[in-house]
Amino acid sequence: MFFFQEVGGKKQFKDVWGGIAEASEAPQLIEWAEDLGAPHNFATCFADQVTFDDNAGSPFGFTVDLTFSAKAEERLAALHEEVIVSASYYGEPSAKGKEFADDVGRFDLGTETVQVPASPGIAKITGDQVGESDLEWIEGRPNVNVNVFTARISGDDNFISCDFIDGPVDDVIQSMPVALHCTLIEEEVDAEPKP
Structure with a gap:
């Protein structure tokens, strides 16, 4: 997943995340996305989509x-x-x-x-x-x-x-x-x- 932020009407690349994580890692993924500037709801949705539970x-x-x-x-x-x-x-x-x-x-x-x-x-x-x-x-x-x-x-x-x-x-x-x-x-x- 690529993360962009709109600055002055233009999209600016922030970071990229690839792979899959265990469900227990969701809190760290939410924190990572929020540190990039993602709103909490978006960060939570991101973590939910890329995690799995064995x-x-x-x-x-x-x-x-x-x-x-x-x-x-x-x-x-x-x-x-x-x-x-x-x-x-x-x-x-x-x-x-x-x-x-x-x-x-x-x-x-x-x-x-x-x-x-x-x-x-x-x-x-x-x-x-x-x-x-x-x-x-x-x-x-x-x-x-x-x-x-x-x-x-x-x-x-x-x-x-x-x-x-x-x-x-x-x-x-x-x-x-x-x-x-x-x-x-x-x-x-x-x-x-x-x-």
Whole structure:
């Protein structure tokens, strides 16, 4: 991929990137593109396109694009804190799954959590928690609920408030990477449901 910047109405060559990278390298690729002057959304899209995951294969995996307010990023960095992205899969129970439904009438398909640095970047949920055979316990396709919170490295309390996901996993996959923005709870910014 060739990167250009328009200066005075003319395109000026900035740099070139070739090859393919592992999914774990996405944060470095985003930083590299942003250092060239690329906007965050473009840098994220670039990283998503040139990375692969050897463990990919689940039809229920997806990526989220984490961003943080300046105050949240500063506090998280000062405390050497990380964040956890937690994805809980569920569905409306089939006739076979009804007797195993939870107290709100859903069939729990399991939860996957990943711990990532508390800095802007891509977090990948593999979806490996859900197998094709699990679908017989639910009606239709699975849903997913995703929440982000501090890893509690620096203390017992979560102090960030983040956008969240709740809905059909197919919609999440079509919208990925889904942007989830985090702020400090004290900033009193309303979390948005996504995608």
